[in-house]
Amino acid sequence: MTIAQIDAAARRLHGHARLTPLLNAPLLDAAFGKRIFVKAECLQLTGSFKFRGAWAAVSALPPGTRGVLAMSSGNHGQGVALAATRHGMPAVVVMPSDAPQVKIANTRAYGAEVVLYDRATEDRDALGAALCAERGLTLIKPFDDARVIAGQGTVGLEIAAQAHDAGIDTAQVLVCCGGGGLSAGIALALEARAPGLQVRTVEPVGFDDMARSLATGEQQRNATTTGSICDAILTPAPGLMTLPILLWLAGPGMCVTDDQALHAMALAFTHFRLVLEPGGAVALAAALFHTTSDPVICVASGGNTDPATLALALSRFA
């Protein structure tokens, strides 16, 4: 992949995705003794960066495409749903039947047809493949797709420009990491446009497949994908496209605890007036508790949390 693909994605996203602000907060800086910048991607359409990759992929489809399909219980599905709807294209999102009702309802409200499956008895991938074959739909993968990585990379283009405007030319850029699409895209963009800014991936403790993969140079897997509050970034293993990019460009992977993610949610409430979901708060948590980089930039990747989770974070840490 090259920077030209990210630039092309940025042109396709222009006027459709939101340019999100890079925020800082004087009192947080004072409390932690360093300058902390938050890329507020929770303000993106559909509440997470996933809309960028979805739009980049859908907008690159050839004429005559009959529709798209995504397999996702969360942010990727909502991003694909809205991107397809705004292209006047049908979207099918395959979701587990025990997904939270609000996520199912939102995915439908963004215009998608939701197809539910039983986690215990059905094979999601087989169901998705069958639907694609039957209906002539194009699968939009969540991260192992050059168009999607390029779309997420537009976050990096914006960070490069915003950091320059803030007088920052050397810093770590901490990015939450599931499959690695966001961190790989940002890493590629920064390598071309702000080479003093280095990506470091952030994962929940115990789900550090990317950190171990970066350390060993080979794809490592998580033993399970449940058990952390950071549900949005629990993936089985790094992508086969994203891992080589991150092996080339990223520093060592970082990990934070669920409590640290909740603490970061509470500080985002207090100092940035932003709602973050736990998986969207891990990079801020790493900026606060796990790096000496000063300044440090972190991506607040999503805000789709429920009231109870925010209330938990506030009751414990605000």
Place this chain on the structure above:
Amino acid sequence: MTIAQIDAAARRLHGHARLTPLLNAPLLDAAFGKRIFVKAECLQLTGSFKFRGAWAAVSALPPGTRGVLAMSSGNHGQGVALAATRHGMPAVVVMPSDAPQVKIANTRAYGAEVVLYDRATEDRDALGAALCAERGLTLIKPFDDARVIAGQGTVGLEIAAQAHDAGIDTAQVLVCCGGGGLSAGIALALEARAPGLQVRTVEPVGFDDMARSLATGEQQRNATTTGSICDAILTPAPGLMTLPILLWLAGPGMCVTDDQALHAMALAFTHFRLVLEPGGAVALAAALFHTTSDPVICVASGGNTDPATLALALSRFA
């Protein structure tokens, strides 16, 4: 006052105050059947628009100014504190001794000296005047000051440009209203730069001094300034500078209930991932519940709420 004063304030604020985004949310639009745009001024430095007016005033002071003084238990004091600190100038903020500890602590953390007074036994205005005289400080009023109004008016310059980019040339612009500095500044900016956008003020029910003043053409007062959850916008009466501007440019004043403000806070959480304070949510509440304007633009003026108030809003309306 003229647009030239607002343009001059914008030049002084450039690079110091934040250009805040104008957001919309597809699912909220669908739920309410109209296009709703939120100017996210809660993302401004110090968490409210007040930093703009404070910066505009402090940056216009003549060389040799010895320091500034503000009388405020809330957002104006924090805005003046940070603006003065960043100009290398001493700031004194006069606050009631029963103000919330976090507000006192934050005002100090922004660099101000906090002088406490007893609401029951001391006269705030006399205390402030005495301090100004003793120490040679310049009083920064919260709204009845041309520099402050011009600073708040930069919100209107940004709305004019952002609405244009969104294809909006005719709409109501709903603005929360205490003394009227923000609404007057925005009204002046829009009159010059986007004359199809009309300001309407929004106040809490029972504290509708501006609405009654606009209706009667003469300054009306509130009977009390306590008793609504929207504490940030409870002022005794419209300003003597702001009222004539709004009589000239604004439509009829609007009012919302405390419950509607809480409901708007909950919807801001769900659909915009923003934390609003009750007084900062009244314009969104009016956009949702009290106007047929489509599209409608509303200013989310501040986010300095406490966890308990947000929890109350979420428990009732999310």
